[in-house]
Amino acid sequence: MFRRDLLAGAALAATASALARPSLAQPAAARTLKYVPHANLPNIDPFTNTAFVARDHAFLVFDQLYGMNDKFEPQPQMAQGHVVENGGLLWRFTLREGLKFHDGSPVRGRDCIASIRRWGRRDAFGQELLARVADMTEDSDRVFSIRLSRPFPKMLEAFSKVTTSCLFIMPERLANVDPFTNLAEAVGSGPYRFVQNEWVPGSSIAYVRNPDYVPVANGTPSMTAGPKVAHFDRVEWRIIPDASTAAAALQSGEIDWWEQPTADLFPLVARNRNIAVDVINATGLIGIFRPNHLTAPFNNPAVRRAVITAVNQMDFMTAVIGDATVPGYQTLKREGIGFFAPESPSAATVGLDRLKKSIDAARAELQAAGAMGARLVLLNATDLASINAATLVGADLFRRMGFNVDLISADWGTVVQRRASKNALDQGGWSGFFTFWSGVDHWNPASHASIRGHGDAAWPGWPTIPAIEAQRNAWFDAPNDAAAKAATTEMQRIAFEEVPYVPTGMYYQPTAYRRNLTGILKGQPPLFWNVRRA
Structure with missing residues (x-):
């Protein structure tokens, strides 16, 4: 059933804007939030880079048409509201007044349309939407329409x-860049501006x-819905790959927030009365091995089954x-995933x-598949403790199964670049890598990029599994739960x-921050609005 749903505008914008202004009586250091992310950011394009760190960066700089609250309900963000007509085949969106990009240009309907097209070329959910789009038109600067060939109730x-990749709205000139070419600048309309000349x-x-x-x-x-009030003048990310160095910096107060303390160190920092350790992502992190x-x-499904x-x-x-x-969690790990x-x-x-x-059963399966002694080029991101730990366990497992493992270790950015290669192993290709997705990434088929089987358009690994795609389509068209x-x-x-x-299982990742920080929101991703210093 479809309904008209034109939501209220920004009548209290002036009040919210005033709330966003920090007190100038604070010293400069107090108005700067210093944060250690889980990884380096080698690429600032939130559509070409599917790594979490690129998404986390993008939420500072860009904004979304709709945010999502902690109950996983969409809420108007850049959009003032929308109407749905013609049996679900026409959606018309109205933008809030006064939206501006960081370069001073107004946010217009054409920027939204171009952003949707660029995002939809790369994202699994977006691809499904674009397959149903008949056309998208700008009705006025603040209004745009999407006409569909068949209904898309999950818009x-x-x-x-x-x-x-999340749908972030960017200026039309950036959104028109080929979606398989990295953007050279990050210009959004979000609560913070990216300082290009300070990026190292x-x-x-x-x-x-x-x-x-x-x-x-x-x-x-x-989560990503509601008022995004920036209480800090600056947010600085410090890339500190060494966990001991990050822990020491947090304890000394050199940094305010360490996103992912390692398992061996978060009990240590938790004993510091000035540090809080908490789990803010209740959906957990799910580990996978991607062949x-x-x-x-691994082009042989029997070999892939042997790994399972x-x-x-x-x-x-x-x-x-x-x-x-940590408090509230009797265990931070789960199996049977x-x-x-x-x-x-x-x-x-x-x-x-x-x-x-069973290693013995797996060896028998590998032998039957004719792959005993086969070479594996296994990629490892040594600057991410979770991935490094999983990869080392996996490398040992593969060797015991009977594979000849060639472990290629690099930083996460290099792994992301190499995994995009479809070359043969002796020409810079790869056999597999370990990584993690947030539980919300695996919540349903729409957001689940790694289960898709649409070949060359799939996430790196490129499985071609038509039967999975057929069931995914059935889910989109399902008439009931x-x-x-x-x-x-x-x-x-x-x-x-x-x-x-x-x-490969599931775990809950604690985060650690100085206790003088308040207002850190629960959910994914780590968010920098609403946070203030007590």
Whole structure:
């Protein structure tokens, strides 16, 4: 059923704008938030770079048409509201008044249309939307329309999603850049401006408060929805790959917030009475091994299934997070994880019996598949403790199975660049890598990029699995919850047969920050509005 839903405008914009101004009585150091992200940012384009660190950077600089609250409900953000007409085939969006990009130009309907097109070329959810778009037109500077060839009731979920790649609105001149070419500048309309000339890849990144930003006038901050009030004049990211150095900087007060303290060090920082340790992402982080479906031996599904037979998810999660706990969590690790987040409505149990934790059975399967002794080029990001720990466990597992493992270690940025290569192994290609997705990334088929099987257009690894795509389409068109659940259950059954990737377990990542910070929002991604210094 479709409804008119034209939401209230920004009547209290002036009040919200006043709230965004920090007190000038504070010293400069107090008006700067210093933060250590989990990884280096080698690429500032939020559409070409699907790494979480690129998304986290983008939420400072860009804004979305709709935000998502902590109940996973879309809320108007840049949009004042929308109407849905013609049986769901016409959506008309109205922008809030006074929206401006950091270069001073107004945000217009044509910027939104160009951004949707660029995003939709790269993102799994966006690709589904564009497949149904008949045309998009700018009706006026503040109004644009999307006409569909068939209904797309999940439009707002697509616009508000926090999974990579998110739909960020950028000026038309940037949105018209080829979606497979990295942007050279980051110009958005968000609460902070990216300071291009202070960006030192591998060292530091700086953002300054956007004085022209007008937060949403009503509601309360909740994840990426509600007023985005910037209480700091500057946000500085410090890239500190060495965990001990980051821990020492947090304890001394040199930094304010360390996004991902390592398992061996977060009990140490938690003993400091000036530091809080908390879990802000309650959906957890799901580990995966992504095989390259284009190159031997993982172009053979029997070889991919052998890896599933061998995997003990708890071995991976223990290496990543250890046995420590934080308040509210008796354990920070989970096993028995399938192809959807365990708390999601898409979760299923079918196929979990294939996780046999048996090296002997896996060796027999590998021998039968003719892949015993096959060479693997395994990529490892040594500057990310979780990925490094999982990769080392995986490399040992693969060797015990009978593979000849060539471990290629580099920083995360280099791994991201290399995994884009479709070359043969002896020409700079790769066999597989370990990584993590937020549980919300695996919440449903729309946001789940790594389960897709659409070949060359898929996430690196490029599986071609038409049966999974058919069930994904069935989920989009499901008439009720039961039909949607049947589709995701069948997707998981097929995934355990065809193995687009191997699930390696789930853990909850604590974050650590100085106790004089307040207002850190729960959810994904780490957010820098609403945070203030007590």
